Amino acid sequence: MTFIEALNSQDLEKIRKFPKADLHNHFVLGGSREYIFNKTGYKIKSITTPLKSMGEMDSWSSKYIGNHFNSPEGRKLLIEATFAQAKFDGVTVLEIGEDVWGLGEFFDNDIEKMIFCFQEANARIAPEIELRLQIGLSRHCSVDYLMNCLSHFWGHKEFYSIDLYGDELAQSIANFIPIYDKAAENGLVLKAHVGEWGTAKDIITAVELLHLNEVQHGIAAVQDENVIEYLIENNIRLNITPSSNVLLGRVSDMAHHPIAQLYHRGVDVTIGSDDVLIFNSDISKEYLRLYQSGCLTKEELDDIRINGLRDRKNKASHRSTNNGARIYKEL
Template sequence: MATFETALRENSISELMLVPKSDIHTHGGKGGRIKYFAEWANTSIKASEQPFEDLNDMQNWFDSNIKVHDNGIGGYLKRVETAFAQAKEDNIVVLALSFSISVIDNLGGIDKFISTLNYYNKTFAPETKYYPELSLSREDDVNGVFDRLNEILSRNWFKSIDICGNELAQPIKNFQKIYRKAQSYGVKLKAHIGEFGTADDVMEAVELLELSEVHHGIAAVKSKEVMRWLSKHKIQLNICPTSNIMLKRATSYYDHPIKELFENGIPVTVNTDDLLIFDSSVSEEYMKLYVNKVLSIEELEVIRQTGLNTYT
């Protein structure tokens, strides 16, 4: 059986794909390989070679290259299938795939949504332990979301909650009552913070929402005080290197802040974010970090284990 160390030393993606890994920062309708989706759409799609200017530019690329091939709900479900198929192919044994309330509604309500996602998990990635994540937008109507929480979380199916999107859309404190309600259901509390914002934004969000994990959080590297605080409180950062580079949050793999964050004692994981846009698997992310001498094999192994143990 392939080992993590051997696969990295031999620069073998095929061997690395056999090693158990996690992907705990990835979005449901964007979690698979471009090639898999393109074959279904009977077309050719190439990932962007140039970084995006911002999230809007990224979304425009996605709409023009991926969503244009969707055929109603069938196209969306093919993208969901693509995400689970990718998890199986890359031996992702711990997967936190996120979905919005609008997707729940589009798939027929919470009970139909749960049965549909359970079917896709069982059919396309039966060995993968799936931990569903409820994804909110920073632009959401907070009161409207709050009114839906009991209906959605009372099934005890979602294992975590997240906020993504434009970090400047509204103050993070507006989501406090949502997170207190979610906390009462025992779900993990996460949020996209510090991708575009500041180190202080990361610390503020963790304190106000009582987060245990932050998606991205790389802006924390700009403050020694914040890094010490995150390390002391064992706040995990779920980092996506290629996403950060493609959105101009990092200049290169070699200079990616994951190294400094890790060296300052902060638990970090390696993830894909939007694989159907960035086209870089978890295995490829690990290989890029190793080949570019960002982290050693021993350090990457610690990170791999952190991901695998996130839900234990």
């Protein structure tokens, strides 16, 4: 059976069997409901109808997440739950990581301990998954504070990428230039959340100032043909999260999600989950929903899936590893 046939059958179990990437996943909210329930007896419900305000999302967070996981053990459990979820979903490339403030809060400011926690959970729960460890930044934090936290992270080759998230309108993107310059020196893939709440122009500004390789969301690009062309010319990848966009009211419905237009124009797009626990958005469900809504054809979705599995950073080395060869053979 091929992935195209699996989509055609509209059978999630079959879709889950094929390798997929998740390059837009906030692990704190990326876990398996079942795993968390089995370990804690604690039930987390997802959102099913679009939110009317960000206040509604905050009340969801305080009800279901609150302080329940605010301990080293709680954080560890969420990391494990995220690998369990990705394994169940057939995700074979997973890009996740801790927010820089979490290092002091949950790992005694010990970077080796933090890295070990992710790698150990990876090896124990889902060794078939390629972990791309990410450094996370919240946009509302001051750059001085972030730089201070980041001093523990620089030079650690285990990190693959850096991402900026949180309130897109909290402060000017230009403030983050020194951080991204340093991240580029460290050889990290440069990513940031832009063009979800902001405009198409914000996407170009962020890419130019921070030299981004990839944009989380970036769906506002669809409003401006020049921005679309800019993304294509500069080979900028967009890691798009359809269910999240619909439930946060950024897009009217799945059928009209701009991923179709961006893909048809030739933008490099991938499909991510954003927050599995909030949006009930695992990767297999995202593919199925895009197919069932008529947004993209099954052949197009397969093309996007295969594209997401490409390692743009380590093109040459990827194929030479056993893991890489295995993934490519299974495509």
